[in-house]
Amino acid sequence: MADEVPSLAESKLTALVVDDNFVNQTMHHKLLDRLGIKNDVVCNGQEAVDVHCSGRNYDLILMDMEMPILNGIQATKRLREMGIESKIAGVTTRANEGDKKEFMEAGLNDFQEKPLTISKLLSILHRLDFHVQT
Amino acid sequence: MGKCMQGFLDEQFMELEELQDDVNPNFVEEVATLYFKDSARLINSIDQALERGSFDFNRLDNYMHQFKGSSSSIGASKVKTECTMFREYCRVGNAEGCLRTFQQVKKEHATLRKKLEHYFQASQ
Numbered sequence: 539m540a541d542e543v544p545s546l547a548e549s550k551l552t553a554l555v556v557d558d559n560f561v562n563q564t565m566h567h568k569l570l571d572r573l574g575i576k577n578d579v580v581c582n583g584q585e586a587v588d589v590h591c592s593g594r595n596y597d598l599i600l601m602d603m604e605m606p607i608l609n610g611i612q613a614t615k616r617l618r619e620m621g622i623e624s625k626i627a628g629v630t631t632r633a634n635e636g637d638k639k640e641f642m643e644a645g646l647n648d649f650q651e652k653p654l655t656i657s658k659l660l661s662i663l664h665r666l667d668f669h670v671q672t
Numbered sequence: 673m674g675k676c677m678q679g680f681l682d683e684q685f686m687e688l689e690e691l692q693d694d695v696n697p698n699f700v701e702e703v704a705t706l707y708f709k710d711s712a713r714l715i716n717s718i719d720q721a722l723e724r725g726s727f728d729f730n731r732l733d734n735y736m737h738q739f740k741g742s743s744s745s746i747g748a749s750k751v752k753t754e755c756t757m758f759r760e761y762c763r764v765g766n767a768e769g770c771l772r773t774f775q776q777v778k779k780e781h782a783t784l785r786k787k788l789e790h791y792f793q794a795s796q
Contacts, residue, residue, distance in 0.1 A: 561707050561742040568691050568699065604737065631741055653745045655687045 543656055547574030549669060552595075555579040556586045556613065557602040557629075562652065566600055566629075569659050582606055583613025590617060596624050598666070600654075603630035603641055611644045618645035625666040629654060677791060680784050685747030701792050707746050708785055714739045715778060722771060732770060733762040739777075750780045 553575050555566045563579045570577040575598070580586050582605040599617075603610040614626055627648040628641045642649060648665050650658050677685070685700075692699040718735050721728065740755035754777040761769030 559738060559741050560710050561703060561745045564703055564706055565745050568696070572691055631744060652741065653684050656690065
């Protein structure tokens, strides 16, 4: 399967992983690395906001929902209020319909259930119109 | 994934193995180490909360949500199932159920740890 994984290195896409769980941070970072997408990792929504306030910008943000200090819903709203137009994909374990709706309405472009896999990440990229060369 | 791991780990573990490459030849073992370090911390927190006799079900559920999330990410299916049961007992405020299920969580976690240790030793 490793041979079939497309590379987006030429597209120079960048991503931000926002998750408070160390295992998920490592996984998502590696998944993005495998696709050739340079990425940073932060531990909660507040850090995601802070990194944007410092002037950084990303093509894609993978946003967990439940996090301390500032959760994914609050962080997404705050980023949109700041004028951040990056594609934001909510990534969370099975949430009820009400939570998903609230998360989407906060400003997400897409939503995917954890655990993430290469194929789920590729689905996100396809749905958000990032060109994936195979 | 060896036969000895079947039932304990699901297809998510194979996703981890697919991410292992020449750049990170020990990726799976590194993630497993991270998982056990993180889950030990969570088990300790839950143990302490239960020993105090304080059944703050919200807090317990929060800890277990994190534990379940990590377990799901590495494909630890049996541990994940027990975590789900624990959260159900938290949801209905059943202290005895929480205590009983937590013993099962710890048991499955310890079994998985032993199996993965053997698995990594055998694959060297």
